Amino acid sequence: MKSIVPVLTIVGAIFVIWYAAAVWLNADWAYDKATRSGEELTFTTLVADTWAQKKPKLPAPHQVSAELWDTVAMKSITSKRSLVYHTWITFSATALGFMLGTLLGTLLAIGIVFNRTMDMSVMPWVIASQTIPILAIAPMIIVVLNAVGISGLLPKAMISMYLSFFPVVVGMVKGLRSPEQMQLDQMRTWHASSSQTIWKLRLPASMPFFFTSLKIAMAASLVGAIVGELPTGAVAGLGARLLAGSYYGQTIQIWSALIMAAALAAVLVGIIGLIQRITLKRMGMAQ
Amino acid sequence: MSGAVISANNLSLTFETNDGPVHALKDVSLNIEKGDFVSFIGPSGCGKTTFLRCMADLEQPTGGTITVNGVSAAEARMARAYGYVFQAAGLYPWRTIGGNIRLPLEIMGYSKSEQAERAARVMELVELSGFEKKFPWQLSGGMQQRASIARALAFDADILLMDEPFGALDEIVRDHLNEQLLRLWARTEKTIAFVTHSIPEAVYLSTKIVVMSPRPGRITDVIDSPLPRERPLEIRETPAFLEIAHRVREGLRAGTET
Numbered sequence: 001m002k003s004i005v006p007v008l009t010i011v012g013a014i015f016v017i018w019y020a021a022a023v024w025l026n027a028d029w030a031y032d033k034a035t036r037s038g039e040e041l042t043f044t045t046l047v048a049d050t051w052a053q054k055k056p057k058l059p060a061p062h063q064v065s066a067e068l069w070d071t072v073a074m075k076s077i078t079s080k081r082s083l084v085y086h087t088w089i090t091f092s093a094t095a096l097g098f099m100l101g102t103l104l105g106t107l108l109a110i111g112i113v114f115n116r117t118m119d120m121s122v123m124p125w126v127i128a129s130q131t132i133p134i135l136a137i138a139p140m141i142i143v144v145l146n147a148v149g150i151s152g153l154l155p156k157a158m159i160s161m162y163l164s165f166f167p168v169v170v171g172m173v174k175g176l177r178s179p180e181q182m183q184l185d186q187m188r189t190w191h192a193s194s195s196q197t198i199w200k201l202r203l204p205a206s207m208p209f210f211f212t213s214l215k216i217a218m219a220a221s222l223v224g225a226i227v228g229e230l231p232t233g234a235v236a237g238l239g240a241r242l243l244a245g246s247y248y249g250q251t252i253q254i255w256s257a258l259i260m261a262a263a264l265a266a267v268l269v270g271i272i273g274l275i276q277r278i279t280l281k282r283m284g285m286a287q
Numbered sequence: 288m289s290g291a292v293i294s295a296n297n298l299s300l301t302f303e304t305n306d307g308p309v310h311a312l313k314d315v316s317l318n319i320e321k322g323d324f325v326s327f328i329g330p331s332g333c334g335k336t337t338f339l340r341c342m343a344d345l346e347q348p349t350g351g352t353i354t355v356n357g358v359s360a361a362e363a364r365m366a367r368a369y370g371y372v373f374q375a376a377g378l379y380p381w382r383t384i385g386g387n388i389r390l391p392l393e394i395m396g397y398s399k400s401e402q403a404e405r406a407a408r409v410m411e412l413v414e415l416s417g418f419e420k421k422f423p424w425q426l427s428g429g430m431q432q433r434a435s436i437a438r439a440l441a442f443d444a445d446i447l448l449m450d451e452p453f454g455a456l457d458e459i460v461r462d463h464l465n466e467q468l469l470r471l472w473a474r475t476e477k478t479i480a481f482v483t484h485s486i487p488e489a490v491y492l493s494t495k496i497v498v499m500s501p502r503p504g505r506i507t508d509v510i511d512s513p514l515p516r517e518r519p520l521e522i523r524e525t526p527a528f529l530e531i532a533h534r535v536r537e538g539l540r541a542g543t544e545t
Contacts, residue, residue: 005327052520093526134371180377182374182375183379185345187378187394188345188364189369189370189371190390190391190394191364191365191395205379207381283381
């Protein structure tokens with residue numbers, strides 16, 4: 001409860017800055033309108049106008065809230081105008097991509113830790129893969145997968161996977177290598193097989209690293225899913241909402257989609273944090 | 288020679304480093320008989336830990352031979368002939384004390400009931416009964432080290448190799464664990480090889496004290512202790528004890544001067 005005052009202070013400060021910026025950025029348009037209609041703008045009418053424009057450069061928080069309320073609560077969730085529907089579309093691609101990325105990342109990490117050839121050959125490619133701008137490669141993935149007859153959810157999930165496997169590889173390689181030499185020697189004195197060393201020592205030891213990676217991977221997955229919806233002419237999903245919003249100058253729609261994406265990310269990362277706490281507690285690793 | 292549990296013959300181990308070869312062990316010969324408690328003492332770099340690791344097949348000698356239970360160190364390791372206690376307890380934080388002690392048993396494929404029975408027995412042996420469900424961080428350093436000894440005992444190897452197991456503990460705890468270790472040795476009749484930095488510890492525990500010196504790592508003196516096997520802590524005040532301690536100290540001094 002002690003932290004509630006500072007938290008509210010920060011939130012309050014954000015709103016103050018936001019409203020002030022809305023006045024500043026939307027004032028030009030308000031003056032334009034006033035000049036054309038021959039009105040004289042007082043400070044109050046200027047502020048009132050900048051906070052209530054139809055297509056503001058920066059919508060005010062209450063405009064975004066109203067749009068969110070309208071598209072989240074007031075629409076049937078199966079409607080194409082419901083933000084919940086679009087969020088669900090993006091979430092399903094995120095979740096599938098995240099699972100695929102986690103699986104791929106874990107398998108690659110195990111390969112890299114246990115096979116010197118893979119360590120030398122795969123790691124540079126893994127790093128190189130992340131230096132390519134995702135916006136450049138996303139359409140290629142869609143085109144190639146379409147050519148082999150895969151469309152719909154999977155291409156978007158592949159882009160999510162492309163972004164999310166990386167933190168898992170890096171984290172798991174470090175985690176699987178985290179046991180000390182002494183613990184490995186100990187396994188040797190018991191004549192443990194290498195699979196026993198993985199299952200009983202390396203994997204459990206890597207768990208804290210694993211969960212940290214998962215949080216980053218989840219955020220990356222969401223970015224991947226949204227990016228996957230941008231260049232592909234997708235009709236549904238948060239990415240499609242962003243794109244449609246920018247075509248028609250619907251800044252309020254863009255901002256509500258952005259806030260929805262942020263909320264989705266926060267919920268997903270929060271769920272992983274919860275699973276992490278429960279798992280590490282059950283393993284006895286949280287003190 | 289025939290009854291020796293561990294037998295080293297002209298054992299050498301040279302590490303190649305950028306600054307030239309380092310002779311960790313040079314022409315070391317020693318027999319350890321069944322039921323012996325042998326301490327290895329010497330300054331850092333004298334090769335005492337390396338020697339122990341050679342017995343455990345954790346290090347490969349570059350010259351000479353070593354046999355454990357009459358076979359090579361590698362075969363002995365694969366036959367799980369010894370339990371090894373490291374300087375740090377090295378318990379897994381995600382396993383309870385009981386789980387840690389059962390770990391080697393799981394690896395060696397003992398049945399669940401046998402695991403439970405053996406874990407209970409060795410925990411009683413190191414006086415940790417009742418702590419089975421605790422996690423390592425809930426125990427003191429001395430208790431953790433006792434758990435790691437229990438773990439090394441759990442699969443009933445006849446040989447116990449201990450690498451400065453009490454080195455990180457304070458002296459009061461150390462005295463207590465030394466007493467316990469002697470009782471345990473008397474009850475189990477194991478052969479123990481014990482690396483230490485401490486002269487009183489070596490003299491108090493051992494039937495045989497091996498004094499080593501560095502550059503190259505070698506044995507400078509082997510002292511057969513005349514002390515009885517039954518040793519209360521007070522034995523450390525007796526003239527016989529002090530005399531052996533004196534000889535060990537002399538051996539250490541001679542080794543570092545040359």
